[in-house]
Amino acid sequence: MTKQYFAKGLFSNKQVVITGAGRGIGAAVARAMHNDGAVVTAHLGREQSSHQWTFPADSDTHVNTVCADLATLEGVEQTADYINSQCPHVDVLIHNAGTMLGRVPLDSMTAEHYADVTNLNSRSVVLLTTKLLPLLKLSNAASIINVSSISAATGGSAGSSMYSAAKGFISTYTRSLATELAPHGIRANAISPGTIDTDFHQRYSSAEKLAATAASTPLKRLGTAEDCVPACLFLASAELSGFITGQIIGVNGGTSYV
Secondary structure, eight states, X not given: OOOOOSOTTTTTTOXXXXXXXXXXXXXXXXXXXXXXXXXXXXXXXXXXXXXXXXXXXXXXXXXXXXXXXXXXXXXXXXXXXXXXXHOSSOSEEEEOOOOOOSOOOGGGOOHHHHHHXXXXXXXXXXXXHHHHHHHHHTSSSOEEEEEOOTXXXXXXXXXXXXXXXXXXXXXXXXXXXXXXXXXXXXXXXXXXXXXXXXXXXXXXXXXXXXXXXXXXXXXXXXXXXXXXXXXHHHHHOHHHHTTOOSOEEEESTTOOOO
């Protein structure tokens, strides 16, 4: 059964673009936007077989999909070209694509790993945002939502230094976007998930580590992809958050950090 959120038509016929929408947080947000009437253009991942989002049989006119490797310049260009071909304008742009690409200790860091992590998690966001600015400016009240991470503030756990730094860049970049794009009526915010029980942590965290994290979280559980959806809907809607920009909203079960 599809979970119902509070939007109830706020996104009817809105042009929504989501990267990394094949699974996890991106898929959950894409489903919610689509169910609320949005026209969703979804970047699913590097290849078609990687996604877990199944589309309703009658959704063909409301969902457009593209697969490309956003860690590469060619993939960013391909994705931008596809979005430009499908969208008359962009009302909501959600940058969710990203991953850790393995836990690498500092003494094993290579130039290749540094480039791979930053190209996917940081560079792709900058380049795709830049390429889509003309479409965002055509909207009456566009919203950019970047997906950062609690590790941007904490520095992350062992082996995640480059991922954490890349997400720190995303948080700062979000604040810069908010200031620079405000004269165009474009808002920019980010969500900062804590530990979310998705494929990401199944790959990069042990069961023991996840259990310890859940125990130390004030709400005594890990988050779910669906826990991140309401914050995205809130930030995406000018009706709900029209005077909010440049903010990083934690979705972390009460975990506090400086």
